[in-house]
Amino acid sequence: MAHSAGADSLSELQEGSRTILDHYQSQVRTRRIYTVVSIVVFLIILGASLDFANSANSGKFFERLPYFFDFMKSFVPDSPLEIFRAMFDLPSPFSDGSIKYDYTSDRVWITDSFYIPNFFYQLAITLNIAIVSTILGASGAFLLCFFASTNLVGAGVTRWVVRRIMEIMRAFPEIVVAGLLAAILSIGPISAIIAVWVHTVGALGKLFFEVVENADMKPDEGLRAAGAGWLERVRFAILPQVLPNFVSYTLLRTEINVRASTIIGAVGGGGIGEVFSLSIGRDHAAKTYAIIILLLITVICVDQFSAWLRRRLIGKQSLEFGQGAA
């Protein structure tokens, strides 16, 4: 049957098989129609979105595109060495008295004769913002997560309230927290720390309580049988199981928070983000490239270090989760 031509083989089919074939083909046709319709709808939405974005922008895409390459050309430093002079606050031969080339004035003097280049100092501030807010955020999430998990808390009300608190903490725009605090505490790193901290508690809390909910409950049963209290059950049955995952998630968060504190810096939270948005806004090519290189190196180092630590802590499993959990 398989060797004969298609039409012949169909005619050889029995009545029952024919019905099945017809049914199959009609289903394929319906499915194809659905696919085409959804693709068309999708394209319409995409087209409308693009048109809306283009008309809402201050410059239109195709009008601005040639200027994009002009801008790229204007963003070439006078000499490649200039990038390193800007990075280490060394005097520049191009200096014309303007702040564009006056790198030496940015030096951060530790003693009368010893200085730290400004960008390194700003980078240190940003990194410290990220690390402090991660530590504080992980502590907050750690305290909250046990109250949000079904297997440890019987009261639905507690769980509901804690989960909603976490949701609001992670969905609340960071710049609003930073902005409100900046208005009260004056602009600086503390408002950035608190803003990133709030978001971290919400984001880590969710990941943490999911880990707790997936924990094996047999040790818990054993402790409960021996008459242990809630705190003891959490400490001796749950904690040893979940701690490696907690640490791993916290390390992932550190990477994300390094970026977050840079962004908060750019909207007035201090640190390298602020210097960066200033230098790109003022067309300082060498300074901008110096900061980009520094940020790139930092992000790669933090990523590699935390990936290495995670691998050591919980093995290959650590590479599987978390990518989308920003």
Add this chain to the structure above:
Amino acid sequence: MSSVPTINAAERERLLSAYPDVFHRSFMQRWGLLLISAAVFVYLAFCFAFFNVIPTFVNGNWDRAAIYVQDWYSWRAQPRLRFQNDQVVPQWTSRRQYPEGADINWLKPNADSSRYTVTFGSAGNRMEVTPSRVDVYIDGKLYPVTITRDRASLPSDAPAQMEQDDNKVNVYYGFAGQAEIRTNQVYVQRRFLGWANFFFDTHSPFWGRSLPEVVGLMFSGERLDPNQSNASLALDNFLNNASWQHGDILSKLMQTLVMAFVGTLFGTLVAFPLAFIAARNITRSRAANWGTKRLFDFLRSIDMLIWALFFTRAFGPGPLPGIAAIFFTDTGALGKVYAEALENIDDKQREGVRSVGAAPVAVQRYGVIPQVLPVFISQSLYFWESNTRSATVIGAVGAGGIGLKLLESMKTNSDWDKVAYMVLLILLVVFAFDNLSNALRSRVMGKKGH
């Protein structure tokens, strides 16, 4: 003590040799946690000093904080009652909460406007303002403030709610408001719960009407404007509300959503074919694998902020730089995740398709895609969801959308009610899109997602 179990020396020896890992733990196992905790504590203490936490908090404008937070859920009317030729003339700040000549029940003139009565909440808390004297009533008790040419002076028995500040007198009525009595004017701040003129501004014919009245007018009743129906007039007045700018805010919110949607979609579309090149088991060229993977690393490790600032300089502020920034970073991030998913596939299905003599493209289509597609879609949905949040933040550096609007409103330091409104909108949208993406993801993965 019979309840304490005891063991003899031989038994102890046996246990010690049988479980050495329990009794002879390494130095790090024994003290590691304590050492790490101590190090973290020392580090936090260092940062506490480094960031000047205490001076910053001490110097913080905490009295301002209370006002800002009150501004989130309430509004202030701020008339200045100026003294001109023995008359009291009210003057309003630029944000007009009342139309010209409105009859305001807490601010009433007498017949020749030589005296204005300002009520703060109840009849007992009020102020009778005349050019030469302000009678301040607190809980029904009278405290007259006399005004001379160069000084407004407090009565001798004044309570704590009133204070002399140089040559002016401040009166505080708590939440209801406060007043500043100067020699030439009284500056009144009167606070009310809720958001003033949230639906219609004072120029709208719907201003001051109750909700049932507005709804009634919209669907029946005469046309207020002969050119259009009442329903469309109401919508128009609502969107173009001068003080709340609903139309503008909603369009900015739409921009944020479009940025996340288009950026993630383009990222997905570009990362999809590139991931096939980057996967070692699909493309048998080390150079191609390596090149694509480094491209992904480059796109991903340059922060979304840097791309956003870069594209803002090129295309000008608006959603285009936002889309481009999300597109670039997502291509890198999604490409990496996709390539990893491709490298983890089960090879048997491909072999099966190849064994019946299928062409290379068909091998990928029927042997690979069905395995990885759920993972791909699920990851893209994840990114879409988280980009809805990120788009708000990068918007603040000029990449368009509601982020920029938020930053502008915060910088004025007086539009905190608008900030609250936008935050509510963002929270609603983020929750809605989280749930939408969760629902889609669990359908794609065929089980309950989280």
